[in-house]
Structures are given as C-alpha cells and as structure tokens.
Amino acid sequence: xxxxxxxxxxxxxxxxxxxxxxxxxxxxxxxxxxxxxxxxxxxxxxxxxxxxxxxxxxxxxxxxxxxxxxxxxxxxxxxxxxxxxxxxxxxxxxxxxxxxxxxxxxxxxxxxxxxxxxxxxxxxxxxxxxxxxxxxxxxxxxxxxxxxxxxxxxxxxxxxxxxxxxx
Numbered sequence: 001x002x003x004x005x006x007x008x009x010x011x012x013x014x015x016x017x018x019x020x021x022x023x024x025x026x027x028x029x030x031x032x033x034x035x036x037x038x039x040x041x042x043x044x045x046x047x048x049x050x051x052x053x054x055x056x057x058x059x060x061x062x063x064x065x066x067x068x069x070x071x072x073x074x075x076x077x078x079x080x081x082x083x084x085x086x087x088x089x090x091x092x093x094x095x096x097x098x099x100x101x102x103x104x105x106x107x108x109x110x111x112x113x114x115x116x117x118x119x120x121x122x123x124x125x126x127x128x129x130x131x132x133x134x135x136x137x138x139x140x141x142x143x144x145x146x147x148x149x150x151x152x153x154x155x156x157x158x159x160x161x162x163x164x165x166x167x
Contacts, residue, residue, distance in 0.1 A: 004078030008135075011077070015132045020079045022125050023070050023136065026143075027081055028088045029118050030067035034060055036097045040111055046103040052157065059150045066143045073136060108157050109166065115151035119144060 001024075007016035041056040071081035094117055099110050122144040129137045158165045 001079060007078045008076060011133060016077045016079070019129055019133045019136050020074050020077050022128050023074050023077075024082060024087075025091065026122065026125055026140065027067055027070045027074070027083065028091050029121055030063050030070060031083060032088050032092065032094075033114060033118055034063040034067060036114055037063060037111075039097060040099075040107050043099065043101045044104055044107045045101060046105075048104050048157070052104050052108065055153055059153075062146055062150070066146070069139060069143070073139060105158065108154050112151065112154050112158060112165070115147060115154060119147050119151065122147065 001017065001020065004013060004016060007013055011019075037056055037060045041053055041060065044052050044056075067083070071083060074081040097110065097114065099107055102110075122140055126137055126140045126144065129140065155165055160166075
C-alpha cells in the first residue's frame with residue numbers, strides 16, 4: 001500500500017494506514033459476498049424459490065452499498081481502494097461458495113455460513129478500529145447491523161418450530 005500524501009483532519013498517517021488495511025479486508029469480503037449472493041439468486045430452486053429469489057436482491061444491493069461506502073472511506077483517508085477480483089483472491093482466506101444449482105434449504109444453510117464469516121470478521125474489525133477511528137467504527141457497526149438483519153431473514157427460513165437451526 002503506497003503512503004498517502006494526506007488523510008483526514010485529526011488522524012495520523014499511521015492510524016489512517018492501519019484503518020485502511022482493515023477497511024480493504026472489509027471491501028474484499030463485501031465484494032465477494034455480493035457476488036456470492038447474486039450466484040445464490042440465480043441458482044436457487046425448489047419450493048419457496050420465488051420468495052428466496054426475491055429476498056436476495058435487496059441483500060445484494062445493500063452489500064454493494066456497504067462496499068461502496070468502505071471504498072469511499074478508504075479514498076477519504078487518502079488511499080486507493082482496490083476493488084478488483086485479483087485483490088479479493090490475493091487476500092482471500094476463505095473457501096469458495098460450495099453450491100451451484102441447489103434447493104432453497106441447501107443454499108440458505110450455505111449462505112448462513114457466509115454471513116457467519118462476514119459478520120464475525122466485521123465484529124473483529126469494529127474492535128480493531130476502536131482506538132484508531134471512531135467514524136470508521138460507526139460505519140462498520142451500522143453495516144454489521146444490516147448484515148445481521150439479513151442473516152436473520154435467512155435463518156427464519158431454516159428455523160424449526162422448536163427454534164433450532166440445523167448445523
């Protein structure tokens with residue numbers, strides 16, 4: 001990552017660089033998640049197909065907006081956001097989404113796992129930026145709340161009458 005020639009008022013170059021490294025990881029994860037969600041949207045089949053198919057598009061839109069907000073925050077901090085597939089694959093430490101054309105419950109169970117990963121990473125990023133930049137922390141907190149709501153939507157389809165979710 002090249003050194004910035006400027007950053008935001010009240011934030012040191014060193015802190016800005018640390019924040020940007022954390023944000024770039026979030027950007028990579030959001031870009032991957034948006035592609036995964038669209039993949040699910042195109043490949044889900046079976047009973048309740050249409051409800052799930054239509055539930056996914058707003059999730060795609062919000063995750064793309066999250067990516068855009070993170071990229072713009074990186075730029076505001078004086079650095080260049082990297083939104084390429086090469087950047088995702090260079091830093092990616094998670095497995096590729098496992099399903100192609102599959103039934104609703106199978107996709108939703110796999111998608112629940114994707115949300116587990118992204119939300120856990122976000123929570124770690126929230127903790128990591130706490131002593132660096134509260135504005136970035138606030139951004140990530142809001143985004144995580146939205147992701148948790150979408151995971152709830154996914155889990156509502158998987159939940160049994162006893163209140164359990166198959167693992």
